[in-house]
Amino acid sequence: MERFFKLKERGSNVRTELMAGLTTFMTMAYILAVNPDTLSHMVDGVSQTGGEWYPIFLATALAAGIFTILMGIFVNFPVALAPGMGLNAYFATVILSSAATGKPVTFEIALTAVFISGLIFILLTVTKIRQMLIVAMPDSLKHAITVGIGLFISIIGLKNSGLLTVGVETNPFVSGAIEPGKFTDVKFFETVFHMGSLEDHGVQLVLIGLALISILMVLRVKGAILFGILGTTIIGILMGSSYVPTDINTDLTPWIPELDKVAFANFDWDGVMSTGLISIVATFTFVELFDTFGTLVGTASRAGLMQDPVEGQKRVGKAMMVDAVAVSGGALLGTSTTTAYVESAAGVAEGGRTGLTSVATGTLFLAALFIAPIIKLIPGSASAAALIIVGLLMLQSVKHIDFQDYTIAIPSFLTIVLMPFTYNIANGISFGIVTYVILATLVNLFGKGKYKVHWLMWILAILVVARYAFIGSQG
Template sequence: MERFFKLKELGTNVRTEIMAGLTTFMTMAYILAVNPNVLSAFGSGATGGQWYPIFLATALAAGIFTIAMGIFVNFPVALAPGMGLNAYFASVILSSAASDKPVTFEMALTAVFISGIIFIILTLTQVRQMLLTAVPDGLKHAITVGIGLFITIIGLKNSGLLTVGVEASNNIEAHKFTDVAFFETVFHMGSLESPGVQLALIGILLISVLMVLKVRGAILFGILGTTVIGIILGSDYVPTTINTDVTPWVPHLNELQFANFDWDGVFQTGLISIVATFTFVELFDTFGTLVGTANRAGLMKNPEEGKKRVGKAMLVDAVAVSGGALLGTSTTTAYVESAAGVAEGGRTGLTAVSTGVFFLLALFLAPIVNLIPGSATAAALIIVGLLMIQSIKEIDFQEYTIAIPAFLTIVFMPFTYNIANGISFGILSYVVLATVSNVLGKGKHKVHWLMWVLAILIVARYAFIGSQG
């Protein structure tokens, strides 16, 4: 084991690596409850989107591909269905429900699978690295911030803290200024008398206190603590009945919705922009996680060796996207929480293998995980949003060529309830502003030719597919 993982060479040992793996697992195990709760709300009856199959897919995807990262790359990075992309997955289904071309759970899984294949091709052909060079750092950070706010709104809605009203007409002829409806807002505060809202507030407070106290696994312990408090408060807060026929202690892998795809539906509906968004967001999310974790672990001291290992890690990550879709879950990706294990001394793939084994063991905890109420996981979503918006400090808001596109990227994601819109307006505005400033001789940013290609594709998307395409 020491020779395979090069433990002595990297200044670590078996005990340290296993403890680091446990630490990583504890900081990201919340996904076992959050992902099924988010995705199962948008399923389609007997053919997909049920809680238990999604739980199985989440645990298996995290376990299998994290172990693969450890064995094939010797990298201390864990993978699981990603926050943000699972919310986008759910929003695609929800936002299209009332349209003439609704997107089903199976169609969305197919779109994720296709995006994974594209991702593999982009990784093998090195185009992925070129795209990462083309897009300015400010926009990359803005994408992360926008997704953080997007996740926060998902959490606020799921908890009941935020409700969405009917948008008032802007037609002044139809509504006089004295009409109350004219001043009606789209977003409303939920009822504080609701048990679900009360439990969500308890969850936010509990997780926040644990984070202030710098407790490892604060989000997971906060979710579990909120669930216990809900059980104590009564059945209005947490359903306390365990049905082992629905969520058995021993994993029923025959219930896994393997390759639950709808190819005909995808081609009839036309999910080109959705596939592109999954691919595009994953590009930047993974790159930042892998490079940041590698730097933290000291694996980039030799730049050439570091780049090779990051390249291999990117390939495993790309395979995980399609692999996760095959198992029945949204995009599986590298987790920034891996840095927690690195901080505990994890330096090799044994850390990742340990984390993966813990996820596989979690398959036997389905009845306990199923007790966790939506209010508890909603609180976790809100806090995860906080963690993601921290990237805003990396954006130079004094440089308006970057600041304006970054701002549009950030606000369009949550307020239009669509990640693709935020990315699209950010890229388009950057290309226009940078080009105009360059033509006038005041430009500081050279527009990469790939940005022009992306801008043209975005214009074509809105022209021929529409804003909901």
């Protein structure tokens, strides 16, 4: 073990690596509860997406365990992987928002789209185009994408908990209910967002969850989100707001993992062809592209693995390949996009320097397969509180955007606000790319600045415009 992971060479030891692995697991174990809740979107015990809670839980634990261990063994890198926040919310949103359309997207179709995006991702990594795209995208837009996704999943958490409700009050003038020019005590504009009822137990519970997680984070408790979720669950049981099994034979999720229930390769190729998921596949691929790069490079730098630029880049390249395989691999198991987790930095901060940290984290995720009944007790309000806080963590990237430079600020702003307010990650990315290309090119032409506009950005901008022109905003 000492020689395989090069522990002495990197100034570490077995105990330090194992503790670092435990720390990383504690900071990201919340995904075991949040991902099944998000992807199944249970309402009164019924899945709204077509995906069942237990198979998704199995897929989450297996994907996180298997691919994190692979990262440790094949790359010797202290980075953990699991189904990514943001893209899992987007995955569920695509299914739910398409239900009332003529071309509904089923859970199986969405999984197929993720699998395809993984294959594209592998191709982009092998051909080095992935690295080229990362260079082409301005840093400001990369950070804006992270911030926008943070707001997007926060709204998902607020909405799922009932703390935020969505309703429409029709403009009476537009509807013809009131003649123009006649002033009465009416509301002239549509109101989309409302505060939920504070008398609702679910809303009360999410507020308790937010308070608990916030206090633990302020006190710098490791695993604050996980402990906050568990604390909220206990309080929810006492309040009568959490599901508590009454019949051990029918209600309890099994303690021994029933791996035959894993929805392996649960794909619908015919559905993909008939639905036309070009935009969705592109979004899965594009967001994962930049999200992973920042996580891998940032974690490697913090672990001191980028001191030798050549060796560091090789290692990151190998890590990118494992990450790319994990996308399709996670879809095969039955979950949304599996990606590198920024929470890996917590283990690095504890001294993790090698792949042994990842092996320890992955092993704990596999062990978590045996605690499904405990995870099942966690109420949706507790998971929603975690979503809101994770949004806060992602929002921190906003400090890296120069809002004094309008050529950068405007595309970044549009990227950020269009994601949550149009309820679509792709819209934010698309408008950010096109706006940046146009503004940067105009400024360069008039001699007002020197902004780099990579030729790949032009190709992306043209593809985005073509997408909206021929497919439409809902394509």
